[in-house]
Amino acid sequence: MDDSLPLSLRSQGYPASPIRKLIPYAKAAEAAGHKVFYLNIGEPNHDTPAAFFQPIHAYQTPHLPYEPSQGHPELLIAIQGYFQRLGYPLEKHHLQVTQGATDALLFSLFTIANSGDDILTFEPFYPNYLAFTAQLGLTLVGIPTTMENAYALPSLEEMETYLTPKTKAILISNPSNPTGRIYTEEELKRIVNFAKKHQLWIISDELYHTLTFAGKKATTLLAYQKVYPAIVVIDSVSKRYAACGARIGCLINTHTPFMECIFQLGQSRLGVSLLDQLGAAALYRLENPSLAHLPALYEARRDKVINFLSAYPWIHYVKPEATFYLMLSLPIHDSNHFCTWLIEHIHLDGERVLITPAENLYVTPGKGKNEVRLALVLEEEPLLRAMNILVYGLQQYMTLFEPLNPSRPVHE
Amino acid sequence: MDDSLPLSLRSQGYPASPIRKLIPYAKAAEAAGHKVFYLNIGEPNHDTPAAFFQPIHAYQTPHLPYEPSQGHPELLIAIQGYFQRLGYPLEKHHLQVTQGATDALLFSLFTIANSGDDILTFEPFYPNYLAFTAQLGLTLVGIPTTMENAYALPSLEEMETYLTPKTKAILISNPSNPTGRIYTEEELKRIVNFAKKHQLWIISDELYHTLTFAGKKATTLLAYQKVYPAIVVIDSVSKRYAACGARIGCLINTHTPFMECIFQLGQSRLGVSLLDQLGAAALYRLENPSLAHLPALYEARRDKVINFLSAYPWIHYVKPEATFYLMLSLPIHDSNHFCTWLIEHIHLDGERVLITPAENLYVTPGKGKNEVRLALVLEEEPLLRAMNILVYGLQQYMTLFEPLNPSRPVHE
Numbered sequence: 001m002d003d004s005l006p007l008s009l010r011s012q013g014y015p016a017s018p019i020r021k022l023i024p025y026a027k028a029a030e031a032a033g034h035k036v037f038y039l040n041i042g043e044p045n046h047d048t049p050a051a052f053f054q055p056i057h058a059y060q061t062p063h064l065p066y067e068p069s070q071g072h073p074e075l076l077i078a079i080q081g082y083f084q085r086l087g088y089p090l091e092k093h094h095l096q097v098t099q100g101a102t103d104a105l106l107f108s109l110f111t112i113a114n115s116g117d118d119i120l121t122f123e124p125f126y127p128n129y130l131a132f133t134a135q136l137g138l139t140l141v142g143i144p145t146t147m148e149n150a151y152a153l154p155s156l157e158e159m160e161t162y163l164t165p166k167t168k169a170i171l172i173s174n175p176s177n178p179t180g181r182i183y184t185e186e187e188l189k190r191i192v193n194f195a196k197k198h199q200l201w202i203i204s205d206e207l208y209h210t211l212t213f214a215g216k217k218a219t220t221l222l223a224y225q226k227v228y229p230a231i232v233v234i235d236s237v238s239k240r241y242a243a244c245g246a247r248i249g250c251l252i253n254t255h256t257p258f259m260e261c262i263f264q265l266g267q268s269r270l271g272v273s274l275l276d277q278l279g280a281a282a283l284y285r286l287e288n289p290s291l292a293h294l295p296a297l298y299e300a301r302r303d304k305v306i307n308f309l310s311a312y313p314w315i316h317y318v319k320p321e322a323t324f325y326l327m328l329s330l331p332i333h334d335s336n337h338f339c340t341w342l343i344e345h346i347h348l349d350g351e352r353v354l355i356t357p358a359e360n361l362y363v364t365p366g367k368g369k370n371e372v373r374l375a376l377v378l379e380e381e382p383l384l385r386a387m388n389i390l391v392y393g394l395q396q397y398m399t400l401f402e403p404l405n406p407s408r409p410v411h412e
Numbered sequence: 413m414d415d416s417l418p419l420s421l422r423s424q425g426y427p428a429s430p431i432r433k434l435i436p437y438a439k440a441a442e443a444a445g446h447k448v449f450y451l452n453i454g455e456p457n458h459d460t461p462a463a464f465f466q467p468i469h470a471y472q473t474p475h476l477p478y479e480p481s482q483g484h485p486e487l488l489i490a491i492q493g494y495f496q497r498l499g500y501p502l503e504k505h506h507l508q509v510t511q512g513a514t515d516a517l518l519f520s521l522f523t524i525a526n527s528g529d530d531i532l533t534f535e536p537f538y539p540n541y542l543a544f545t546a547q548l549g550l551t552l553v554g555i556p557t558t559m560e561n562a563y564a565l566p567s568l569e570e571m572e573t574y575l576t577p578k579t580k581a582i583l584i585s586n587p588s589n590p591t592g593r594i595y596t597e598e599e600l601k602r603i604v605n606f607a608k609k610h611q612l613w614i615i616s617d618e619l620y621h622t623l624t625f626a627g628k629k630a631t632t633l634l635a636y637q638k639v640y641p642a643i644v645v646i647d648s649v650s651k652r653y654a655a656c657g658a659r660i661g662c663l664i665n666t667h668t669p670f671m672e673c674i675f676q677l678g679q680s681r682l683g684v685s686l687l688d689q690l691g692a693a694a695l696y697r698l699e700n701p702s703l704a705h706l707p708a709l710y711e712a713r714r715d716k717v718i719n720f721l722s723a724y725p726w727i728h729y730v731k732p733e734a735t736f737y738l739m740l741s742l743p744i745h746d747s748n749h750f751c752t753w754l755i756e757h758i759h760l761d762g763e764r765v766l767i768t769p770a771e772n773l774y775v776t777p778g779k780g781k782n783e784v785r786l787a788l789v790l791e792e793e794p795l796l797r798a799m800n801i802l803v804y805g806l807q808q809y810m811t812l813f814e815p816l817n818p819s820r821p822v823h824e
Contacts, residue, residue, distance in 0.1 A: 005642045006580070006611055011523040011673040020481065020679045047474035056687065057469050062459035064657035069432065099511055099659075102681050111423040115527045115549050131680035137527050137549060168418070199418055230417045245476035245686030247511075261423040267432045268543035269514050273685045274657030275468065 010137070015130045018336075018360040025343040026354045036343070037353045037386035042177065042324065042375045044242040046294060051286055052243055052279040064274055069266040071097025071250070072277040078284035079235075079250055085287070088222040094254050096262045099272050101207060101236040104251040105132050105171075108232045111261040112201045113138055113168035120162055120170040122153065124327065124361035124368060126177045126205070141167070142363040147329055147371075150318050151179040153187045159194050169201035170194070175208040175218050178327050178361055178373045180320020182218045192224050192231075201230045207239050212322040213299040222252065229255045241283040241291060248272065248280035298324045301376045301383055308387045314403070315394075326374045327358065330394060331403040335359055335372050338397060346393035353386045353393070370404050422549070427542045430748075430772040437755040438766045448755070449765045449798035454589065454736065454787045456654040458706060463698055464655055464691040476686055481678040483509025483662070484689040490696035491647075491662055497699070500634040506666050508674045511684050513619055513648040516663040517544050517583075520644045523673040524613045525550050525580035532574055532582040534565065536739065536773035536780060538589045538617070553579070554775040559741055559783075562730050563593040571606050581613035582606070587620040587630050590739050590773055590785040592732020594630045604636050604643075613642045619651050624734040625711040634664065641667045653695040653703060660684065660692040710736045713788045713795055720799045726815075727806075738786045739770065742806060743815040747771055747784050750809060758805035765798045765805070782816050 019040050026036040070076065076092055083090050098104040105128075113119060115137030121129055123142035133140040143162050145151040153159075170191060175182045183191075195202045204221040212218055221231045236249035253259055302320060309315050309328070316329035332338045335357035343354050358371035376383060397403075431452050438448040482488065488504055495502050510516040517540075525531060527549030533541055535554035545552040555574050557563040565571075582603060587594045595603070607614045616633040624630055633643045648661035665671055714732060721727050721740070728741035744750045747769035755766050770783035788795060809815075 004611075005613075005667055005670065006524075007669060007673065008522065008524055008526045008529070008580070010526055014673055014676050015680075016676055017679040023480075041478065043478055045475075048476040050474070052476065053471070059465070062462070063457075064460040064464065064655050066453065066455055066656045068435075100682065110420065110547065112418075112420055114420045114422055117420070128680050128682075131676075135522060135677075135680075168420070199416075201417075243476050244478045245683070247683070247685045255417055257419060258417065261419065261426055264426050264428055264543075265547075267429040268427075268540050268547075270512065270540075271657070271659070273659045273688050275687055276685050 010134065014134055015127070015360060017131065018127050018358075019356050022340055022343055022354055025340065026352070029343065029347070029352050033350065034347055035351045037351065037378060037382060037389070039374045039377065039386060040354045040356045042239065043244050043377055044239060044324070045377045045379070046242050046291070046297070048242045049283060049286060049291065051282040052241065052246070055278040055282050056275045059275060059278065067271045067274050067277060069269065069271045070263060071095065071272070072274065072281065075248075075277045075281040075284070078281040082284040083222070083252075086220070088220065090252060091254070093259060094252055096251050096259070096266050097272055097277065098249045098251060098266070099269070100238065100247045101205060101234050101249040102128070102132070103269065104234040104249045105203065105205070106135065107262050107265045108203050108234070108251060109133065109136050109138060109169070110265065111258055116166065118164050118167040120159075120167060120200075122172060122176070123364060124178055124358060124371070126173055127360045129171060130360065130363065139166075140363055144364060144367065145179070147316060147318050147327065151176065151181040153183065153190060156190055156194050163198060167198070167200060169203055171203045171205070173205040173207070174221070175212060175322030177208060177323055178325045178358070179318065180323045180325055182212060182216055182321045185219060188219055188221065188224070192228050195230065196228050201232065203232045203234065205234045207234070207236050208323040209235070210240050211295055211298060211324065213295060213302065214321070216321050218322060225254050229253070232258075237280045237283050243280070243283060246276040246280055248276050298376065301380055302326065304380050305376055305383060305387055308384055309391075312391060324376045326376060328372050328374065330370055330372060331398060332370050333402070333404050334369055339372060341397065342390070342393045346389060346396060348385075348389050348392055351385060351389060353389045355390065422546065426546055427539070427772060429543065430539050430770075431768050434752055434755055434766055437752065438764070441755065441759070441764050445762065446759055447763045449763065449790060449794060449801070451786045451789065451798060452766045452768045454651065455656050455789055456651060456736070457789045457791070458654050458703070458709070460654045461695060461698060461703065463694040464653065464658070467690040467694050468687045471687060471690065479683045479686050479689060481681065481683045482675060483507065483684065484686065484693065487660075487689045487693040487696070490693040494696040495634070495664075498632070500632065502664060503666070505671060506664055508663050508671070508678050509684055509689065510661045510663060510678070511681070512650065512659045513617060513646050513661040514540070514544070515681065516646040516661045517541075517615065517617070518547065519674050519677045520615050520646070520663060521545065521548050521550060521581070522677065523670055528578065530576050530579045532571075532579060534584060534588070535776060536590050536770060536783070538585055539772045541583060542772065542775065552775055554779075556776060556779065557591070559728060559730050559739065563588065563591040565595065565599045565602060568602055568606050575610060579610070579612060581615055583615045583617070585617040585619070586633070587624060587734030589620060589735055590737045590770070591730065592735045592737055594624060594628055594733045597631060600631055600633065600636065604640050607642065608640050613644065615644045615646065617646045619646070619648050620735040621647070622652050623707055623710060623736065625707060625714065626733070628733050630734060637666050641665070644670075649692045649695050655692070655695060658688040658692055660688050710788065713792055714738065716792050717788055717795060717799055720796055721803075724803060736788045738788060740784050740786065742782055742784060743810060744782050745814070745816050746781055751784060753809065754802070754805045758801060758808060760797075760801050760804055763797060763801060765801045767802065
């Protein structure tokens with residue numbers, strides 16, 4: 001019977017993480033003595049502020065209880081303080097602490113949509129959106145945005161062509177992972193009007209809110225919750241405070257029936273790590289984050305990388321306005337094949353690079369097959385070495401496999 | 413539109429936690445200056461071993477990265493070591509670290525069953541089983557066990573009467589939360605034979621494995637994985653090591669296709685708290701746990717409580733063989749009403765008691781309406797004060813509301 005043990009159909013169709021599925025190749029390369037530059041995963045490489053560790057190192061209570069499932073009272077107050085400083089005072093009962101943004105997204109989607117319903121999102125998207133909707137039996141519907149158009153949002157009329165009677169919500173990330181786009185005020189209004197007109201929820205994943213470049217600022221959709229309460233804003237300490245390993249996030253919404261279900265979901269998960277909540281509270285309390293210099297640092301990296309890549313007219317991109325991601329369009333036919341081949345076969349002086357194939361950042365068939373996502377999470381010098389390996393690998397690849405003719409000769 | 417914001421049907425039917433839903437009454441009583449004895453929640457009241465805090469206090473790396481999504485390498489090794497000492501060597505690729513037992517249960521159920529499928533469990537059950545199956549669109553089907561029969565399992569033939577074409581798994585807790593029953597070898601074989609005969613998965617929640625009394629031992633279903641690989645064993649540090657606030661659990665299974673889906677689910681959750689994993693590794697490594705005295709301590713508490721309650725012939729129970737739970741059958745018609753009334757209206761010298769109504773520990777309509785669950789997680793002296801409040805409250809309640817005639821005059 002061993003081979004025929006029955007598994008669920010949904011487990012068979014569950015999407016592999018394009019970000020993580022190639023890690024075994026990287027580990028094999030490391031085991032063989034090579035160095036790997038990990039540009040696959042969006043993990044900031046700067047230090048977590050010392051403030052995070054202080055309450056944890058100071059925790060001397062010999063007991064480690066469950067916390068209130070809504071969140072540790074200190075963390076709830078700290079989150080309120082943070083958003084107050086941004087100009088958005090929040091009521092405590094509009095907040096739920098979650099295990100990372102992951103649970104915030106899962107809780108929101110569960111509360112909004114039934115199995116079989118549709119969730120809209122803009123392509124390319126953060127690939128776990130596909131995983132989370134799959135877990136809940138939802139269909140993720142991609143509304144294309146394109147590199148050629150600098151990832152600008154389509155018109156309201158075009159968005160409407162993706163509606164079905166089962167459409168329940170539109171899920172956005174702003175600034176966008178993976179495109180680095182900051183939506184304009186006009187675009188945000190368009191999304192809100194679209195949602196309002198069709199009674200859709202908006203889930204706004206705002207993990208990169210503060211990581212913006214060149215003086216540009218992102219607008220949080222908290223600004224629109226008063227005119228349209230069907231907006232859920234999601235935050236996390238992972239990126240802003242370089243605290244990915246803490247797994248602390250939160251969601252914010254003002255609609256009581258929605259929050260009542262969220263609180264019940266929180267109760268059935270019992271609660272979130274006590275110590276990480278204490279550390280996260282210290283992060284949210286930072287008035288003048290020691291990380292205020294980070295946007296400029298990531299902007300400088302972006303510029304170095306783009307300056308390097310601009311020498312190769314068959315590599316296309318849009319200069320990101322925010323985040324540490326960079327989407328590249330390459331003269332390749334199959335980014336899964338290319339990224340796997342790259343980590344497996346290409347090294348320069350024993351150094352290799354791992355990047356994310358972009359096919360699974362789209363649901364529209366055929367899209368993303370010539371694209372990859374980079375996370376620029378190394379210091380400038382190793383980052384440029386990684387770019388060198390990437391370009392060298394690409395050149396080798398083009399001699400071995402028929403290249404895709406670059407159709408757009410000019411950088412945005 | 414505010415009032416008509418559309419939510420999902422599944423959010424409307426989501427079960428409230430019977431363990432936590434009455435906490436606001438307790439908080440209100442505390443705010444009014446009263447003391448509350450919390451017997452609603454299974455949170456051990458002894459100290460977390462100092463070993464947990466050592467690696468966390470010693471963590472000086474200024475960076476807090478994502479860990480490998482399968483689990484921190486140190487924790488995986490520590491879990492292997494723990495089960496090796498129990499006599500069950502595990503391969504690393506048969507293990508997944510999870511956020512508490514919660515994610516272990518959700519991952520397992522997702523991988524085994526599609527939305528609309530049936531999951532069997534024995535009544536009464538841990539109420540979050542109902543929440544987790546609801547999250548995944550599954551129907552939890554209760555196979556009754558009764559206090560009159562000391563919660564013995566029904567025959568294979570009786571179990572078979574609960575099968576449908578949609579039955580995919582049987583979910584057990586052994587020792588049982590809430591009954592304190594340790595399943596006999598014969599009962600475990602019956603479950604395995606039943607599952608084998610009907611190609612069902614078995615999910616064995618073994619959080620109370622070591623908390624057994626009077627020299628009795630529980631058998632882990634790891635003992636049967638070789639003869640029947642469709643067995644998932646779930647463990648956690650919460651109860652054994654009094655580390656509920658760490659939110660660290662794991663699941664164990666040997667069937668490669670099952671584990672492949674589990675690993676993908678783990679990847680899309682990114683990972684579990686780094687610091688808590690380091691602490692949990694120290695706990696699993698404890699060769700001679702400082703908690704070895706705990707079963708005797710909980711056994712003594714159980715005996716004191718039962719000795720106290722035995723004076724009231726209208727209170728029924730079965731002496732638990734394990735865990736710190738105690739199910740009581742009371743002369744009441746509606747345990748939700750009674751437990752709410754008790755915390756709201758009854759105090760002795762400013763002290764109140766919060767307990768869990770048992771109706772939601774059953775899915776069979778009408779069952780559990782005269783039952784409550786206690787978690788004996790106080791020192792003996794306050795525990796007896798809490799019992800005094802409970803009995804006093806019951807006596808008052810019986811004068812105010814028509815009592816249910818006790819049908820079974822003899823204690824087990």
